[in-house]
Amino acid sequence: MDRPPLIEVRQLAKHYGGVIAMADMNLSVEPGTIHAVVGENGAGKSTLMKVLAGAVQPDSGDIILDGQPVSIGSPSRARQQGIGIVYQELSLFPERSVLANLFVNAEPTRGGFISLSAMEQQCGPVLDQLGLHVDLRGPLSRLSIGEQQLVELSRVLIEKPRLLILDEPNSALNRAETERLFKVLEGLRAQGITILYVSHRLEEVFAISDRITITRNGRDTRTARTAELTIPQVIEGMIGQHREAMFPPPLPRKEGVADRALVVSGVAGGALREASFSVGSGEIVGLAGLEGSGVSDLLEILFGTRQAKVGHASYPDGGGLPRSPTQAARRGICMVPADRRKNGLMLDKSILFNISNVVVGARNDGPLTFFPSRALERAQRQIQALRIRAASAFAPANALSGGNQQKVVIAKWLEIGPDVFLLDDPTRGVDVGAKREIYALIRQMGAEGGIVLFSSTELPELIGLCDRILVIYQGRLVADLSGAALDSATVLHIVNTGKLSQDTTLARATP
Amino acid sequence: MTEIDRPASPAPRRNRFPEEVGVIAALLLMLVVIGLARPLFLNPLNLFSLLSNSTFLGMLAIGMVFLLAIREIDLSVGWMFNFSAVIAAMMMVAGLNPWLAAIAGILFGGLLGLVNGVLCVTLRLPAIIVTLGTFSMFQGLSLVMNKSRAIVPSDTTSTYFTFFKERLFGVVPVAGLIFVTLAIVLHLVLHRTRFGYRVQAVGSNPEAAKLAGIPTGLVRLQTLVLMGAICGLSGVMYVGFRGAIDPVEGSDFVLVVVAAVIIGGTPLSGGHGTIIGAVVGMLIIQVISSGLIFFGIDATWSTFVTGAVIVLAVSLDQLIKHQRARRADRIG
Numbered sequence: 001m002d003r004p005p006l007i008e009v010r011q012l013a014k015h016y017g018g019v020i021a022m023a024d025m026n027l028s029v030e031p032g033t034i035h036a037v038v039g040e041n042g043a044g045k046s047t048l049m050k051v052l053a054g055a056v057q058p059d060s061g062d063i064i065l066d067g068q069p070v071s072i073g074s075p076s077r078a079r080q081q082g083i084g085i086v087y088q089e090l091s092l093f094p095e096r097s098v099l100a101n102l103f104v105n106a107e108p109t110r111g112g113f114i115s116l117s118a119m120e121q122q123c124g125p126v127l128d129q130l131g132l133h134v135d136l137r138g139p140l141s142r143l144s145i146g147e148q149q150l151v152e153l154s155r156v157l158i159e160k161p162r163l164l165i166l167d168e169p170n171s172a173l174n175r176a177e178t179e180r181l182f183k184v185l186e187g188l189r190a191q192g193i194t195i196l197y198v199s200h201r202l203e204e205v206f207a208i209s210d211r212i213t214i215t216r217n218g219r220d221t222r223t224a225r226t227a228e229l230t231i232p233q234v235i236e237g238m239i240g241q242h243r244e245a246m247f248p249p250p251l252p253r254k255e256g257v258a259d260r261a262l263v264v265s266g267v268a269g270g271a272l273r274e275a276s277f278s279v280g281s282g283e284i285v286g287l288a289g290l291e292g293s294g295v296s297d298l299l300e301i302l303f304g305t306r307q308a309k310v311g312h313a314s315y316p317d318g319g320g321l322p323r324s325p326t327q328a329a330r331r332g333i334c335m336v337p338a339d340r341r342k343n344g345l346m347l348d349k350s351i352l353f354n355i356s357n358v359v360v361g362a363r364n365d366g367p368l369t370f371f372p373s374r375a376l377e378r379a380q381r382q383i384q385a386l387r388i389r390a391a392s393a394f395a396p397a398n399a400l401s402g403g404n405q406q407k408v409v410i411a412k413w414l415e416i417g418p419d420v421f422l423l424d425d426p427t428r429g430v431d432v433g434a435k436r437e438i439y440a441l442i443r444q445m446g447a448e449g450g451i452v453l454f455s456s457t458e459l460p461e462l463i464g465l466c467d468r469i470l471v472i473y474q475g476r477l478v479a480d481l482s483g484a485a486l487d488s489a490t491v492l493h494i495v496n497t498g499k500l501s502q503d504t505t506l507a508r509a510t511p
Numbered sequence: 512m513t514e515i516d517r518p519a520s521p522a523p524r525r526n527r528f529p530e531e532v533g534v535i536a537a538l539l540l541m542l543v544v545i546g547l548a549r550p551l552f553l554n555p556l557n558l559f560s561l562l563s564n565s566t567f568l569g570m571l572a573i574g575m576v577f578l579l580a581i582r583e584i585d586l587s588v589g590w591m592f593n594f595s596a597v598i599a600a601m602m603m604v605a606g607l608n609p610w611l612a613a614i615a616g617i618l619f620g621g622l623l624g625l626v627n628g629v630l631c632v633t634l635r636l637p638a639i640i641v642t643l644g645t646f647s648m649f650q651g652l653s654l655v656m657n658k659s660r661a662i663v664p665s666d667t668t669s670t671y672f673t674f675f676k677e678r679l680f681g682v683v684p685v686a687g688l689i690f691v692t693l694a695i696v697l698h699l700v701l702h703r704t705r706f707g708y709r710v711q712a713v714g715s716n717p718e719a720a721k722l723a724g725i726p727t728g729l730v731r732l733q734t735l736v737l738m739g740a741i742c743g744l745s746g747v748m749y750v751g752f753r754g755a756i757d758p759v760e761g762s763d764f765v766l767v768v769v770a771a772v773i774i775g776g777t778p779l780s781g782g783h784g785t786i787i788g789a790v791v792g793m794l795i796i797q798v799i800s801s802g803l804i805f806f807g808i809d810a811t812w813s814t815f816v817t818g819a820v821i822v823l824a825v826s827l828d829q830l831i832k833h834q835r836a837r838r839a840d841r842i843g
Contacts, residue, residue: 305722329724343722346715348782353712360708362724370708412723 004067006031006194007052007163012061013218014047021047023218025061029163034185034195036205036226039215040238040431045198046088048215049167052196053085054078084161086153088168088429094141099123101140102155126157130184144291146177153181157188164188165196168429174291174457176496182208201458202231202432214238235432246432247464248440250447253282257449260316262302262420267311267321270297274311275477277470279453281316281419284446286466287455288495294475295455296338299422302453303335304328316419316451329362334413336406338424344409347398351390352379354397357412382411387437403434410441421445423454427461439465459488459495473498531787534775534824538791541798549805555682561797562687567592567745567752568764569690569793572771573697574741576789577734579772580701582714582781583638585738587627589764590649595620596746596756597657603664609671609751616747617740623649624739628732638735646765654758663755675751686752691790693744698786710734715782770817771796774824795820 009027013020022044029035039045050056052063054072062069065081072078078085092101099119100107108118120136127133132150134143140151149169156164166185173181185195185208199205205212206226213223214237222237263278272294279285289295300306302313304322313321315331322328328335337343346354356375359366379393386407390400397408406426413421423442427435442465445452456462462469463486471479471494479494494500546553571588578585599616603609623645630641664672675686701707709730713720721727750756773779774795775788799820800813 303722324726325722326724326726335722337722342716343718345719346712346782349711349715353708356708357712357720357723357725360705361712361720362726368705370703370705372702 003030003032005029005064006066008062008064009048009052010062010064012048012051012058012063014044014051014056014058020218022051022058025215025218026220027213028223029194029196030211031194032189032192033210034189034197034208036197036199036209036212037215038199038202038205038212038234038238040433043215043238044218045215046167049085049165049196049198052078052083052163052165054083055085079159079161082160082162083165084156084159084163085165086149086156086167086169090145090148090152092140092148092152095139097138098134098136098140098143098151101151102136102158104155106159123154123158126154129187130154130157131180146173146291149173150177150181153184161193163194163196165198167198169197169199175459175492176290178204202234203460205234206231238432246436246439248436248443251443252447254448257281260419260449260451262313262315262451262453264302264313265311267298267301267308267313269301269306269308270294271475272297272301272472273475275472276311277477277480279451281449281451282446283468284442284452284454284466286462286469287453287472288459288462288469288491289455289472290495291457293472295472296424298472299335299424299453299455302420303333303422305335326362329358329416330364332416332419333422334358334416334418334420335422336409336413336424336426338428340402340406340409345397345405348396350379350394350396351383351388351400351408352376352393354408355379355382355412355415359412359415363416378415382408382414385414386411386441401431401434403430403437406430406434406438407441410438419449419451421450421452421454423452425456426454428457435461459491463488463491471495529787530776531785531791533827534788534791534795537824538795538798541795541802545798545802545805552802552805557801559678559682559684559687561794561801562690563684564801565790565793565797566684566686566690567749568767568771569790570693570741570745570748571764571768572775572789572793573694573786574738575768575772576775576777576784576786577697577701577710578638578738579769579777579779580714580781580784581710581731581734582717583631583731583734584769584779585627585638585642585735586765587623587642587646587649588738588742588768589761590646590653591620591623591739591742592746592749592764593756593758593761594623594649594653594656594746595743596750596760597653597662597758599743599747600662600664600750600756601656603666603750604662606666609664609669613671613747613751616750617743620743620746621736621740623742624736625732627739628735631735632728632732638731650762657756657758659758661755661757664750667754671751672754675748686748689748693741694786694790701784701786706730706733711782711784714784767796767817770821774821776824776828778828792824 005028007029009025012022012025014022025044025048037045047056051058052072054075054077063072070081072081099116102123103119107114108122109115110118130150130153132147132154134147140148143151153169169181189195197209209226211223211225212229212234214221214234216238259281261278261280265276266274268274271292275298287295287298297306301308301321304324304327308321315333317331319331322331322333341347352375355378359378360370376393383390383393388404388407390404397405400408427438430438442452442454454466468480468482469486469491470477471481471491473494478498479500481491542553571592575585575588595616598619599612602612602615627638627641627645631638677685679685701710709725712725713727713730717727771792772789775785775792777784777788796817799816800810803813803816804810
């Protein structure tokens with residue numbers, strides 16, 4: 001190590017009740033570098049970041065800043081020390097203006113009044129640097145999630161931190177936005193700002209970081225220069241054992257499964273312009289597209305939360321487009337929404353309650369009564385089948401890790417044995433171990449004759465799992481890729497440009 | 512999370528004690544304290560008249576639990592009560608059999624609830640907004656019907672006018688018995704039926720409920736109709752009990768009703784409700800107002816004390832939740 005570390009953490013420990021979040025965490029960050037911290041959910045990395053940001057107090061251990069032991073008692077103390085943090089979940093005020101969000105509780109004043117023009121002046125350089133050109137006086141809620149994330153980052157950068165902590169900053173960003181973010185981070189590093197970067201996406205960690213610290217079970221297991229590590233090594237460090245391939249192999253088709261299909265003809269609505277395609281039973285079809293391209297609108301139309309302006313579809317049960325999610329659920333069409341905390345779960349309710357959502361809540365057949373004993377049987381069955389890790393079926397959904405929460409969302413649908421699976425980015429914010437289990441579940445859905453439509457912001461996922469990939473660009477279905485055309489360069493090119501690259505020939509392409 | 516990563520074992524029960532233990536203990540404590548100072552208070556006849564006095568508002572509180580559980584609130588309950596009672600009483604004045612008039616009154620209450628429900632669902636407005644309007648609409652229409660005078664059925668020979676006042680074995684009031692029966696039935700409805708499950712699901716997270724295929728609009732409508740029908744039932748029983756309905760009766764009900772539900776432990780944040788708690792909450796309010804009289808304190812103080820109890824109950828609740836949240840706070 002050529003220079004003394006900017007910040008050092010020694011033997012940090014923290015527990016919540018009986019749950020150990022950090023056991024013995026050590027970290028040493030060289031100034032002017034991008035230092036990544038990786039680990040599965042529950043490894044303690046977020047707790048570590050919260051301690052550094054002053055939001056959480058450790059039980060024991062030392063923090064050494066510039067060679068001096070310090071105690072970071074509160075978030076404002078952290079800010080005074082030059083530590084800024086961008087949390088995974090946005091902490092913004094959607095109804096207020098972008099400007100108001102940039103200067104929360106630090107509004108510049110002129111003559112005792114808050115000065116909007118002073119605000120605009122102060123944030124101008126940072127916004128230019130981030131390439132964020134939006135209506136600053138309009139409400140934040142008009143911005144896309146990616147832009148909101150950049151607003152959050154700008155807010156921290158305006159305070160000119162020495163150490164910038166990013167806790168999974170790009171979980172909501174699409175590829176173009178992520179690339180822009182990385183350019184910004186490189187610029188900040190060139191200015192001498194030290195960056196601590198927490199992420200699940202290993203490819204990106206390798207693309208951006210100088211050094212990597214791997215954490216597991218509340219301990220740091222290894223720190224090394226990025227150049228000295230490989231992705232399999234990091235994964236091994238995270239889970240403590242050799243891992244099989246990330247994507248389980250295709251399963252053999254179950255015997256006696258009828259051949260049925262979902263046929264979509266000329267469906268349009270929202271950003272989506274007339275799209276036609278069909279998916280047969282047992283097929284896993286990926287949906288690729290940038291945010292706002294119409295992928296989520298397509299899924300919403302197919303599930304009945306959005307009405308199609310034109311077009312029709314034919315489902316395996318013979319019916320057309322569902323008119324409401326209730327109708328969809330009763331016809332065996334299921335949807336795993338992207339934002340599981342907001343749209344997928346009743347967080348204060350038990351796993352048992354959540355798993356009964358569809359069977360009891362949506363369906364109308366069966367008895368009018370709701371027996372907790374029967375719901376418990378259901379929950380136990382799914383907890384076992386999907387290996388949901390929970391204290392008990394009575395534990396609230398809130399107490400689960402992201403991956404286990406997502407399994408609960410999937411489990412409630414598996415209870416009714418759906419024919420059509422609509423999965424909207426089902427592995428967002430899920431740790432590597434749970435991701436693999438979810439991939440296996442998707443394979444199983446296909447093997448049992450399900451029709452699977454699967455959208456994802458992570459291209460390797462689509463390529464690793466799907467039989468075909470439909471690419472939507474600016475509302476138009478521009479490509480239907482399969483076989484040899486399924487490689488990341490091809491898909492990436494179409495996703496970002498809407499055009500086929502010249503040197504690739506495609507099996508089929510819808511104009 | 513070392514603790515949570517255990518695979519699920521055969522589940523232990525969630526709570527060792529039912530959640531209503533706290534509020535029941537508070538009620539018993541109050542009875543003991545008042546009883547030690549004024550033993551007459553614990554006379555069964557007095558205790559049962561507490562129950563009987565809680566009946567009409569208590570029934571509304573039971574319905575209100577469903578509304579808070581679905582993350583809504585109905586402000587118009589007092590006037591649905593009044594309007595249904597006025598309609599039933601006017602039918603009795605017109606010579607209809609009081610029992611039939613009562614059934615018509617209950618249905619009329621359900622109809623008023625349907626008006627609230629249809630407005631909420633079609634306009635996609637929260638019930639608090641809609642019922643703020645219908646509060647005055649129902650009041651106004653009721654005043655038009657009764658011409659601002661009490662409606663007194665003149666022919667009170669029917670068994671209807673003695674039935675609710677009757678006391679089984681000389682002590683147990685029939686009206687109170689109906690109240691308790693309704694509470695038990697609706698407790699089962701909330702916790703053991705598909706409808707009750709849906710109410711809790713919608714209240715816990717309306718967006719997730721919709722995306723799980725739960726017919727959220729229908730559930731909301733059903734809940735508001737149920738509330739209206741309960742108001743109707745309470746209203747027509749009141750006519751039988753008092754033999755008349757005053758034009759302003761019901762004007763101040765809603766705050767007491769919501770207070771009882773909150774004292775009972777139903778949160779305003781939705782997703783959860785306790786009917787037993789609401790019944791006990793209403794009894795606590797009754798014990799306060801009649802206990803004060805036993806101590807010779809002016810009855811006008813009871814409103815203040817009731818308010819203070821609400822603040823006390825919610826702060827205790829908040830304290831417990833805070834402690835629990837701090838313990839359960841798990842961050843990876």
